[in-house]
Amino acid sequence: MNKIIKPGSGVLFMKIGTHANETLADIIARKEAEIRDAGFGMWGYGGNTCHPSSMVQPFAKAFADRGPIYLCMEAMESNHFAEGVAAEYSLDSQEWMKIPDAIEVRGSKYAMIIEDLHEERFKLPLDQTRVLVGPSLGRLGSRYVKGRVDKACLEILEAPELANDAKPRDITIDFVARTRAPYAVFLRGQR
Amino acid sequence: MVLQSEMVADWADGKRLAFIGDGDAISVSVAYLRARNVLNYGPSQITVFDFDERTVEAVKNFADRERIPNLDAQLYNVLDAMNPPVPFDCFYTNPPWGASNNGASVNCFVERGIEATHHLGEGMVVIADDDELPWPKYVLASVQGFAAEQGFYVSRMQRKLHEYHLDDAPDLKSCNLYLTALPGNKARAPSAPFTDPGRLENFYGLSQPPKVRYVRARRRLDYGVAHEDEYELEYLESVS
Numbered sequence: 271m272n273k274i275i276k277p278g279s280g281v282l283f284m285k286i287g288t289h290a291n292e293t294l295a296d297i298i299a300r301k302e303a304e305i306r307d308a309g310f311g312m313w314g315y316g317g318n319t320c321h322p323s324s325m326v327q328p329f330a331k332a333f334a335d336r337g338p339i340y341l342c343m344e345a346m347e348s349n350h351f352a353e354g355v356a357a358e359y360s361l362d363s364q365e366w367m368k369i370p371d372a373i374e375v376r377g378s379k380y381a382m383i384i385e386d387l388h389e390e391r392f393k394l395p396l397d398q399t400r401v402l403v404g405p406s407l408g409r410l411g412s413r414y415v416k417g418r419v420d421k422a423c424l425e426i427l428e429a430p431e432l433a434n435d436a437k438p439r440d441i442t443i444d445f446v447a448r449t450r451a452p453y454a455v456f457l458r459g460q461r
Numbered sequence: 462m463v464l465q466s467e468m469v470a471d472w473a474d475g476k477r478l479a480f481i482g483d484g485d486a487i488s489v490s491v492a493y494l495r496a497r498n499v500l501n502y503g504p505s506q507i508t509v510f511d512f513d514e515r516t517v518e519a520v521k522n523f524a525d526r527e528r529i530p531n532l533d534a535q536l537y538n539v540l541d542a543m544n545p546p547v548p549f550d551c552f553y554t555n556p557p558w559g560a561s562n563n564g565a566s567v568n569c570f571v572e573r574g575i576e577a578t579h580h581l582g583e584g585m586v587v588i589a590d591d592d593e594l595p596w597p598k599y600v601l602a603s604v605q606g607f608a609a610e611q612g613f614y615v616s617r618m619q620r621k622l623h624e625y626h627l628d629d630a631p632d633l634k635s636c637n638l639y640l641t642a643l644p645g646n647k648a649r650a651p652s653a654p655f656t657d658p659g660r661l662e663n664f665y666g667l668s669q670p671p672k673v674r675y676v677r678a679r680r681r682l683d684y685g686v687a688h689e690d691e692y693e694l695e696y697l698e699s700v701s
Contacts, residue, residue, distance in 0.1 A: 313513075317628050318627070318628040318629045319628050319629045320627070323669070324570075324665065324666050324669060325608065325629065327664075327668070328666065328667035328668040328669060329667070331667075331668055332667065332668075340529060402667075403666065404629045404665045404666060405558045405560055405562070405589065405627065405630035405633050406594070406629060406630045406631065406633065407560045407561065407596050408591065408594045408595050408596055409594055409632075413593070413632075417631060418631065419628070419629075419631060443499065
């Protein structure tokens, strides 16, 4: 158990890898520079499992008073070919603001707002987590994160669920970032 | 979708059917299967009530293009009162899940459907049905209890019929819940706008109250073809 995996706290989980033809090492270096220069970074992603307004923002609202919400990332081999650099961001896809020049988000519809991005390796026990928002509300993390589901808004439970039909499932986390308000945003435009 | 459309066509054969929202285009599918004689049964009239003008216009355009006079749509927000001058015989709704409010948002759509039939018809509600999760059980109980309060009973239930391949709920299933009015059933109160913040707070999910009255369609000259923003032409060198 570490400072992140605390019962009652919330974590955002995401598998990460090559994105928009850029290697993970290059992305990490670029995001660290963004955080240094702009004070925060934008971690681009897609898919509805961490939709900004229907998933991440309500999730953060529910957990923000229990301490920082960490984005826990598992490195993986992947291909991703989308291109384009977003020009604007929005909390609600209604009011749009210019993305700071120091920040570059490539090939993504959404972005998490992050700071303190660093390498940190530990186990995330998926059997000790459950989904907190959306139509999979209440589903155990180990039964949720599979197949196409590569991101999740999870609550850490007091203890893992013990089941006879499945082995305990831990995921190795490789990188961690602290998220901050507004936690996740919509992106659009082309810089 | 075809299976669901066939079941709706059979259930609503010869009846006036109101769709309280229809993001899945089941209404269009039902009408088209009947119009093309794939099915020799189906509703006598289908009217779609939806707050998305793109949906309303798509239904109207399809009905016009395919010459389906008994398919129509109206711009309507479920928060507003429902007072059709001529009652529908039955209603169909596939509402927001209601996972974060014990089905309160489902009950809003069901209430409008009941009002569309002047409290004397039947309804088909597409609703989550999953043994593993607690919330669908609460939602099912809530909706059945609400229907009973309105003078309707559960006349049939087709369990775990649909899967959606949703990104955020790949295993979730839903059922068709059929409701039927008790004989001589009467309205409990006149139809009125939904304004109770407690009922609306988690309408579309956790901390997601309704904010939009209508989704308005932007007018486009190139309707039905690829948008001009999506491409540019690179000419042959021989073309000047």
